[in-house]
Amino acid sequence: MDHIPLPQAPNSDHLEVPLYEYDPYPYIYSGPWVSYPERCGWDYSEFYGMHAETFPNSVRGLLAAFVQSWLFFGVLDEFLGVPCPVPDWTAVSKDGRPIITTAHLFAKLEEWHHGIASRDEAEQIEVRNRIDHLLDRMRYFHHMLMTSLTDFNTYSNLLPEPLNLSLDVLHATLVIARNAVFAQATLSFPHYHHADVIKHTLLQNGWCPSDIFRVYQDATVLGRYYVSRLGPLNNITSHPQCTEDACRSCQIDRQAYQTKHVSAGCDCDMICVSTDAVAEILREGSIPTIRLNNGMNAIELEQVGSCSPTNFTAISHVWSDGLGNLHSNGLPTCQLKRIQKQVNDLQPFRQPDSSALTNRNFWIDTICVPTGSDFEAERSLAIAKMVKVYRLAKDVLILSSELHEIDSCRGPWELSARINRTAWFRRLWTLHEGILSKRSIFQLRDGAVELSSLAVEVETDPDSDSNIYQAFLRAIFRETCMPFTKMEAFKSMTSHDRIQAIWSAVQWRTTSYLDDETICLANMLDLDLSTILAISRHDPEACEKRMKAFILLQRYFPRDSVFESSHRLDLSSVPNLTAQGFRWAPKSFVFRSTSIDPATTPTPLVEADSAGLHLSLPSFNPACSWAEVMEHIAISKSEGIADAASIKFMLPLDWDYYYDISWLPEDTKWEINDTLLGSTIPAVALRDDIISVTKEGQDRVPRRPSQRMFELDSQREGISNSYDLDRFDGASSEALLLAVSARHAMTQERINGAEPEYRASIVARVHVRKRMFSTYRRPASDQVKILSTDADTGRPIPIFGVWPAQTRWCIG
Ligand SMILES: [Zn+2]
Ligand SMILES: [Zn+2]
Structure with missing residues (x-):
């Protein structure tokens, strides 16, 4: 393993790999390899x-x-x-x-x-x-x-x-x-x-299980091994409640929050600005920026108009590092001095009318967003201006306590690994600041670096003794730099592509306040915040109301959004919205989608309004009442595992295949009340069109050349492996069990083209699998008879229909 470069201290040594010797019969390698x-x-x-x-x-x-x-x-x-x-x-x-x-x-x-x-x-x-x-x-x-x-x-x-x-x-x-x-x-x-040894090391180093999972998706064993050598994280957050899917730590506790000094023993004075003065600038439609006076003991406020030339730096920081203040618009002198120096070092600045160097202006939320209940309206104004702040700022300086002790002279691959593992990349708020910024710069102990210039440096290293070693270092850089690369990719997208990608962009992020989430999402999608900010954050239902406002503002969502919440493994913590017309949408977009990266396999955008999400999906039509469908439910019990429920059915004239709708009754409650039972009919809508998948079709799927290359060899060696040709990989799809308002289109309220539209609500999120009768021992027709007298239900297998492909649904 010692061909991999070690990061500088603090770090861990290389893992030792013993020479496994076996005395009675030493294995000394001699070719040929195959034999x-x-x-x-x-x-x-x-x-x-x-x-x-x-x-x-x-x-x-x-x-x-x-x-x-x-x-x-x-x-x-x-x-x-x-x-x-x-x-x-x-x-x-x-x-x-x-x-x-x-x-x-x-x-x-x-x-x-x-x-x-x-x-x-x-x-x-x-x-x-x-x-x-x-x-x-x-x-x-x-x-x-x-x-x-x-x-x-x-x-x-x-x-x-x-x-x-x-x-x-x-x-x-x-x-x-x-x-x-x-x-x-x-x-x-x-x-x-x-x-598994890398995972254990990362856990010991204080990593959150969700971050480990993220690294495992982004990096090969080389990137993973490299980050495991970085040594322990120097923040004290522990992650006892976290899972691979979600981080539940790093939330700000408002009661216990304390503004920190540069060093633990310091008790220097707090320098504050007048919140009134900040609020006044905001009311005038300008942006407040600050700088320390020449004596470095007081803050000078300066307003930035949209037309005047601007030269200020926006500061982005994770609140848990202690640079926030919940009580006043101020920070300890030591912190302000340090920030002022870091901002000055980015770009020496002279006042136009004097040759003397002077302090550069900067914007930091702690001071430039009014605090206190008297300034709620101005606070909203400041937040509505955030997009402008980040667009106008010459640069965005990112401060992270995890980088305070790191020098800028370290190798680019090490800096990339250290910067990308900071909490800054895990928070939704800071991600959104990064996405809004023109140029993001990370502050280290002795200076600041830009990851994008490090990337250029790594890719264009001219004189090196070993091309292979350079390729190896580039691979480590790319793998460890994925969070930044993905953020930059998102920045360069059009608004249309951004809504496709937002699901994956906000994965791995956490936020202390759910009502912040819609602000971040709207800013990332370039939407006007006023309808969201019109809902007071002190409203007990602020999160849900703001999410509804966000949905009406954004209007277009990827079609598969309606399936996304069913992907979550921790279904209980962030359920769907509960209001009529919005029940298709999750209460929060910040979760890990387990689907294939939505950014690389986009689904078409469909429209949402207060009635619901309007879309077409391949769907089954049981053509019978709820009572009849329920009679076909078979429950299978097995020792130590939760009961599983399923409904088996076939399609007319499709005698080689049958379908299986399955769900776990313990986790999947059918949300169906007496009104729905009486006034609606069931339907099953599919995420993927498995109806048209057949064994013949699967066999025609071209195999990748690298697979084909070794097929003959494996046959020659007598190995039967995954290249086995005669097989139907039972197609499966996530699905929604829908309650459809009426059998006949009653959609006179909404006509889209000539197609009728059916109103539906989600009853349950289920799974549908298409299976094929194995005809190796007996013909499918016999098996249909056996399945027909299925002991579980005692009823013949039902035959379901299919809704026409162009059927429009309004799921609300
Ligand atoms: Zn965590
Ligand atoms: Zn201090």
């Missing part, structure tokens, strides 16, 4: 799905030694094309044990690169094919060893964690080397995440 297991007496087809619990411990040491020899030393040897004797790759740990060292891996890779460069094109292609096959097989066999037969979602503990990690890292490093050398035909492999 090595057999020559050592192992039949690798037995590795697949080994039951980790019953696999005897006595064999595990032996297995680790064999796997290290085969998949570490063997792969190195095969990849580099030269023998890699064990002594060249081992060192001695502090406590005298032999451990693996990869310190000279990049030097070896460069030699390998030069060797390849001297060959002709045909030979190069031959080398490339050979190492591609090797990398694929390495990944495949390691995966095989890691898969537990009992639970496919967990990995077996058959191999020691350091070994798993060293194989993951070696594989990822060799893929980078391969792609750096054969850049015209790059190969990508799925993210490799076998080693």
Whole structure:
């Protein structure tokens, strides 16, 4: 692992990977690679799905030694094309044990690169094919060893964690080397995440489980390993209630909030401005900015009009760092002096009429947004002006306590990793400030840096001894810089694209006050805040009312918004809005969508108004009453697991397939009352059109070339794996059980084109799976008969219809 650069202190040392030795029978690697297991007496087809619990411990040491020899030393040897004797790759740990060292891996890779460069094109292609096959097989066999037969979602503990990690890292490093050398035909492999040891380190370092999950999505094992070496986070927030889906810490407790000094022992005076004076500037339609006077002991206020040239910096900070103040528009002298100096250092400033250097103006919410109940109206004015503040500001300086001790001379990849793990990237409010800013600059101990210029520096490093090492560092930079990259990508989007992407943009963020959320969303989407701010934040129903105002303001939403809240694993904490016409919408947009990145697979925008969301969806029509549908519900009980409910049905003339609507009664209450029972009919609307998915259609789906490349090999080796061709991957979709107001279009109230529209409300969020009768043993027609007398319900399988594809729904 020591080919990966370590961050500077505070940091953690490299994880040590022992040399797994087994005295009675040392595994010394010798080629050819393919026959090595057999020559050592192992039949690798037995590795697949080994039951980790019953696999005897006595064999595990032996297995680790064999796997290290085969998949570490063997792969190195095969990849580099030269023998890699064990002594060249081992060192001695502090406590005298032999451990693996990869310190000279990049030097070896460069030699390998030069060797390849001297060959002709045909030979190069031959080398490339050979190492591609090797990398694929390495990944495949390691995966095989890691898969537990009992639970496919967990990995077996058959191999020691350091070994798993060293194989993951070696594989990822060799893929980078391969792609750096054969850049015209790059190969990508799925993210490799076998080693749990990184996750444990991050938890020990004070990471929130939701942040770890985010890093796991953004980075390969290299980025993950790198951030795990950064050492503990220096904030004291703990995350006991957090899950992979949501962070529940870092919320501001208004009662306990304390403004902090630069150092803990300081008790310097607070410098305040007159809230009245700030409010006056806002009432005049201007923006207040501040600077310290030359004596550095009082604040001078200055207003920025929209027409005058501006030269001020906006400060963005996380309130939990202590730069907020709930009682007055002031901050301790020590803090203001420090901020003033940091702002001055960004850009030396002379007054036009004098040659003397003078303090530059800045804007910080703590001082420039009026506090106190007497200034509620002016507070709203200040918030409505935020977009303007960030647009007019020359730059936005981001202050984070986690960066106070970090020097700007560190490597760009380290700065990227440290900056992107700060709480600033986790808060909705600061994300929105970042998105509004023209130029965001991060303050470090001795200066400020821009991530975008670091990115340029990393991408254009001209003189380096090793191209492969540079490619490796670039990969770490890109992986750790994803939160910033995504923010910048959002900034460059059009308003139309922003609403498509907002679901993924606000993921991983937290906010202390839900009523702030609509302000941030509206600002990020360039909407006018007045209808939202017209609702007092002290109104007991402020959040829900402001969300309704936001929906009416924005009007257009991705079609799949109606399904989004069903994605949430913590359904209870942020349910949907409850008002008629708005029940399709979540109370909060700040949650983790588990769907495929909505930004990359956008759904069309559809219109929302006070009646509901207007859209078309592929839908089933049970063509019967609620009472009849309910008679088909089958409940399956199993020991220790919650009851599962389902309704099976078929479509007319579609005799090879049947459908299964399923839900967990414990989590999914049918919200259906007597009125709905009597006056509505059921329908099932699908997120994905699984009706048109057939086995024949699936087989025609072209396979990716990299998959096809290895199909023959796996057949030759007698491995039956996921390339199995004769299979129907039962299509499935999220779905809404709808109560439709009437069978016949009663939509005289809203005609869109010539299509009638049906009013519907959501009864439950369910899952629909399309299944195929396996005709291997008996024909489908016989099975329909068996299914027809399903013991669970005692009723024949119902036949549902399909609503015409152009049917319009108004879901409210
Ligand atoms: Zn958390
Ligand atoms: Zn102080």
